[in-house]
Amino acid sequence: MSTEQAPAGFTAEGGHGAVPTAGVPSDERGAKTSQPLWECFVRSRRGLAHTHVGSLHAPDSHMALRNARDLFTRREEGVSLWVVASADIVASSPDEQDSFFDPAGDKPYRHPTFYDVPEGLTHL
Amino acid sequence: MQTSADLDTSASALRLGDDALILGQRLAEWSARSPQIEEDIALMNLALDQVGAARALLTRAGELEGQGRDEDDLAYLREEPDWSNALLMEVENGDFGRTMVRVLLVAAYQLPLYDALRHTSDEVLAGVAGKAVKEVTYHLDHARSWVVRLGDGTQESHRRVQQGLDELWPYAAELFETDALTARLVERGIAVDPSSLESPWRAAVEDVLREATLTVPETTWRPTGGRTGAHTTGFGYLLAELQHLHRAHPGASW
Numbered sequence: 596m597s598t599e600q601a602p603a604g605f606t607a608e609g610g611h612g613a614v615p616t617a618g619v620p621s622d623e624r625g626a627k628t629s630q631p632l633w634e635c636f637v638r639s640r641r642g643l644a645h646t647h648v649g650s651l652h653a654p655d656s657h658m659a660l661r662n663a664r665d666l667f668t669r670r671e672e673g674v675s676l677w678v679v680a681s682a683d684i685v686a687s688s689p690d691e692q693d694s695f696f697d698p699a700g701d702k703p704y705r706h707p708t709f710y711d712v713p714e715g716l717t718h719l
Numbered sequence: 720m721q722t723s724a725d726l727d728t729s730a731s732a733l734r735l736g737d738d739a740l741i742l743g744q745r746l747a748e749w750s751a752r753s754p755q756i757e758e759d760i761a762l763m764n765l766a767l768d769q770v771g772a773a774r775a776l777l778t779r780a781g782e783l784e785g786q787g788r789d790e791d792d793l794a795y796l797r798e799e800p801d802w803s804n805a806l807l808m809e810v811e812n813g814d815f816g817r818t819m820v821r822v823l824l825v826a827a828y829q830l831p832l833y834d835a836l837r838h839t840s841d842e843v844l845a846g847v848a849g850k851a852v853k854e855v856t857y858h859l860d861h862a863r864s865w866v867v868r869l870g871d872g873t874q875e876s877h878r879r880v881q882q883g884l885d886e887l888w889p890y891a892a893e894l895f896e897t898d899a900l901t902a903r904l905v906e907r908g909i910a911v912d913p914s915s916l917e918s919p920w921r922a923a924v925e926d927v928l929r930e931a932t933l934t935v936p937e938t939t940w941r942p943t944g945g946r947t948g949a950h951t952t953g954f955g956y957l958l959a960e961l962q963h964l965h966r967a968h969p970g971a972s973w
Contacts, residue, residue, distance in 0.1 A: 630755065652755060652757060653757060654868075658868075661861065661864065662760075662761065665757065665760050665761040665764050666757060
């Protein structure tokens with residue numbers, strides 16, 4: 596598992612933000628190394644974007660795609676599937692939360708609805 | 720009033736349905752026992768595809784038979800000698816490798832079978848076949864992935880999947896047997912001649928075995944009898960598990 600892209604001591608595995616790599620009990624069958632984690636994205640119909648639906652273990656991308664088909668599209672959920680190795684996802688870490696996201700908190704004028712629409716303006 | 724053609728078509732649908740249901744039951748035995756949860760669900764998808772096809776086929780068999788039997792009567796209330804599935808569907812799963820070999824051997828047979836059956840003169844069977852072709856295409860793809868992975872994997876996985884292949888191979892011959900029923904069905908344009916499926920089956924299977932570095936077994940032993948109700952010892956236990964709930968609580972549902 597590569598942790599080069601994630602902050603030291605963290606990984607993006609699971610796709611739910613960074614999680615610690617140390618102190619986590621690992622599968623005794625070695626699933627973490629021989630069966631790495633993959634993030635799965637389903638496009639529910641044409642015209643929509645692929646949406647993250649979950650993750651799964653698979654030995655390679657071929658099997659990951661087939662496992663994703665069996666796990667996440669068995670009830671007609673989608674028309675297209677992506678799988679991405681979780682280790683390849685670069686995620687922000689909880690430590691960076693303040694510097695990343697708080698500065699946007701007091702800038703409501705960045706929402707288009709902040710501004711009054713001038714009278715008589717069409718085609719907006 | 721049932722014509723002899725109806726009864727022949729019913730018997731044909733029953734063979735197809737029995738094959739599908741018994742294989743589905745065997746695959747379902749892996750539920751919660753698979754090597755990993757992803758594969759557990761994949762195997763149950765295969766099992767459900769087979770059971771789904773079986774439901775439609777047994778229903779059709781019952782309609783054409785004209786004795787008022789529905790899918791449940793046929794699935795739950797027949798004794799061993801009344802079942803017409805091939806022995807390959809009923810033999811024990813063995814390990815995961817052997818289970819995947821069976822899926823490979825059966826899917827490579829069902830694919831050309833259902834493909835041809837789409838043009839049968841029976842509209843219901845043609846509809847079932849049209850749906851099943853897509854499902855079985857995936858079964859073949861899934862089994863191929865695993866058989867190649869295991870055969871061309873470690874020494875131990877190669878040894879085990881080769882052993883499973885050696886054990887199951889002789890049972891495949893029964894799939895291509897012809898009898899008076901299949902001859903009449905071919906004549907009436909209802910079913911495909913089973914013997915015509917052997918060469919595409921063999922080509923597809925050998926293609927996978929070559930990639931998987933497995934050896935095609937050589938054998939002269941050809942176990943047979945499933946189509947006429949002579950089943951293996953383990954089949955009774957399979958039926959007991961399949962039928963006990965319905966026999967203990969007739970018509971139970973939830």
